[in-house]
Amino acid sequence: MNTILTSGHLVVIRDSFAEKRLGLLKEGLAADEVIPYLGPGLLRLSSAEPPVPHTPEAVAAAxxxxxxxxxxxxxxxxxxxxxxxxxxxxxxxQAWMAEIFAAPVPPSVxxxxxxxxxxxxxxxxxxDGAMRAALAQAARTDVVEIQGVTRxxxxxxxxxxxxxxxxxxxxPGSAAKTVLYKPHGSIRPxxxxxxxxxxxxxVLTExxxxxxxxxxxxxxxxxxxLFFVGCRFDDQMLRTYARQIMKRSNGPHFAVIDAVLLTKNERRFLAASAITVIDMPAGEAAALLGGAGTAADGGQD
Incomplete structure (x- = not known):
């Protein structure tokens, strides 16, 4: 059975259904009908040991x-x-965070x-600045980046x-074809x-x-x-931001996550937010979406 409806009304799809859905999402992205929502798990697609921390816990350790x-x-x-x-x-x-995230992160496929x-x-x-770097490497001149800043x-x-x-x-308000939105800020520029x-x-008050x-x-x-890739929702802050950025969007919403890793709070959040889980390692999904090459790490989100 490829589609599972859990008792919490969380929809999980896998195997051939997951691959078919990824194909449809690939078409939707190409047609500008879907918003990619990228998380730190993508850093492991280019390197098994990313040059900068790829989880909140790793930042805390640094x-x-x-x-x-x-x-x-x-x-x-x-x-x-x-x-x-x-x-x-x-x-x-500020100085320590700049040190911790100073190393360039190569864009994944x-x-x-x-x-x-x-x-x-x-x-x-x-x-990290991987998405910014990819846009620059593509010689895009029709992009603006909006970053959250500390008050x-x-x-x-x-x-x-x-x-x-x-x-x-x-x-403020400068327009472009593509807006790269970094709600938590970024090392660059x-x-x-x-x-x-x-x-x-x-921020949370408002x-x-x-x-x-x-x-x-x-x-x-x-x-x-919204299409979440490389994201986890195992902290209230992460759930709050995703929920508010999704607010008033029509959907549907999907997330590539290895379903066995999900916590109870993540399951509740995904179900309540009507986010369908595509049960697949992020590396495998990225390789299918990118259409060329394989990820360096086919592991966790």
Whole structure:
């Protein structure tokens, strides 16, 4: 049996049904009917050992090598970052995050393929610059990147900053064929990071009424569904952002995840959000979507 409806109304498809659905999603992406929502699991597609951390726990570990946090929060990226900000100052946290994510991440076959498509919107939920690099390598001149920024460094009602692929900051609201939306910030071009608990206090207060989400993202999601690749939802922060970015989009929504790895909270979230799970390793899915080559790692999301 290829399709499973769990008791929590979570739909999981696998085997031939999963491959068929990926084929339809590939067509939908090429026709700009689907929004790719990329997660840190994609970093393992180009290298079994990515040059930068590819999980929140790995970021927490990297920060702990610089300033050991109390054991009860040591594996929580957001809490460790908050500990450092309080003890060492925001500038220190910013500098350490820039060090941790300094190494360039080569685009995977999936990044490179997505960069060739006339997509209206790409959501990239991690701090690396692989998707930006793929768009630049494709010589795209019709792209703007919108990044979430911490309010700790800003005066006024600023939630995001906008850049072109050369790194030049643009006026808010600048339009382009493709918008690359990095809700948590990015190492490039300006080392913007939403990382500490304090960064999210005002964001989470306002996100239910959608204030921190750029208008262009709200507009371009309406008639499209989201396709999550390389993402996990095993933390409340990750679930909150995905839920709010999906808000008022028509769907349908899909996520490539190895179903055996799902936690109870992930299952509840996916079911409640009507996200169909394509039960397949991210590397296998990326190779099928990209249409050429194989992933360096066919493992977990």
């Amino acid at each position: 920060l702990n090598t610089r300033a050991p946090a109390p054991s009860k929060i040591r594996t929580n990226m957001w809490s460790v970052a908050q500990f450092i900000e309080q003890r060492r100052h925001r500038r220190t946290l 999936l990044h490179s393929w997505l960069a060739t498509l006339p997509l209206s919107l790409i959501v990239d939920s991690w701090y 700790a460094n800003e005066i006024g009602n600023i939630w995001t900053k906008t850049y072109d692929l050369s790194g030049r900051e643009l006026e 300006a080392a913007n990071f939403l990382i500490a608990d304090s960064d999210y206090v005002e 996100i239910d009424i959608q204030t921190p989400i750029p208008d262009v993202v709200k507009e371009r999601r309406i008639n499209r569904g």
